[in-house]
Amino acid sequence: MFNFGIWTSEFNNFLMGFLPEWATVLVECVIIAVLVLLTYTVLALFYILYERKLCAWFQCRLGPMRVGKWGLLQVFADMFKILIKELISLKDTDRLLFKLAPYLVITSSVVMLACLPWGNGLQVINYNIGIFFILAVSSVGVLGILLAGWASNNKYTLIGAMRSGAQMISYEISLGLAIITIIVFAGTMNINELVWAQDKAWFIFRGHIPAIIAFLIYIVAATAETNRGPFDLPEAEHELTAGYHTEYSGIHFGFFYLAEYLNLFIVSGIASLMFLGGWMPLHIPGWDGFNNVMNYIPSVVWFLGKSFFVSYVIIWFKWTFPRVRIDQMLSFEWKYLMPLSLANLVLMAVFVALGWHF
């Protein structure tokens, strides 16, 4: 597999040749910031089109077709329209919190995006507690949503934010336990090491029964965590107009919109990282020829392909299941999903202790 670290270290040496060390770090940080920003916006725009097209196809429609070939430029037109809309300032809002909320939501998703492994050697932040850091940062996004709903001084936004808060904190436990199940198996939290540990076969195959159960729990919890699918009651448009971002207009609303789609990508990226091997190609132990052929497909393609596949499944949920009520949503998490994920964690610990895995 091609290691992108060769390019970056060569570039680093090139800069070090004629710049002092602090200037090198500064230039590299600026380049990283620009790249992360570009990735963020391009991904968010791609995801908006992806979901609109998929929704349309699930309902036997064509989706956006007018602007550009197959409606490819529709998202750019939409984003530009959002940008030139008026930012309405409301009376009686908590101005500081109202303006702080988009910062929290966007910043948390940018930092999470920077943690994901895009390819071999293509990862920005690589803490030794990597996956734990991602979960910690994701909690900041919940705070942004709660602040947005509270500060808007509107009953709909308050109810939407409370529902969203209750839902996201509840399902965060199952999400965390599903990830712990895999950490027990892998014995590391470093994202890079997690990917390399799946060199022989992906965790979902190596850990078989408990890993598959953990994957299913993760997918359900991730759907709830991103306020999507059957769990979209924080922004149930029939009851709450638009949920926690009802009062946001123009680009202020656009931030929540972007962050929502980016969070969809991020949970899919974590699913592909923890269960489906990250950027690691499909390897089957013993089949050396097959493994070598798979290695020719670039690692970025593997990572994006797996993430888009998981996102596809999550979008599919949305058009298959009806929206749940809040009591159903909470009792599903606390009475079924969380005990199941605790039991699954114990099962995985026993499997690892007894060596019943590949």
Added chain:
Amino acid sequence: MNLLLEISNNTLAVTATLTGIGLVFAALLIAKLISPKSYSVKKSEPYECGIPTRGESMIQFKAGYYIFAILFLIFDVETVFLYPWSVVMRSLGPQGLLCIGIFMFVLIMGLAYAWRKGALSWK
């Protein structure tokens, strides 16, 4: 550390955070420069489907959410304790498994108590 060998992770995390803040700030600045502005009394009222707003919205809200927040606190702290165990689980051996078994038994008793008391059913 992975992408460029010379920069520490903390610097990169700060860079990513500043990128996020910068994105919001720049987009808001552009929007403020090019967007139209107008003011009217009706426009600045909260949108509640056209009906005039009644009373405050920043109120003490349904206590049911609060119970789940407390439950979340307990179980989230529990998962925080499980993370370090999960990393070293293989090297701890059967003794570690037993210890975490007792820890989880106490927690499951707590969940069972909350369930019995009816804290898990939405009222």
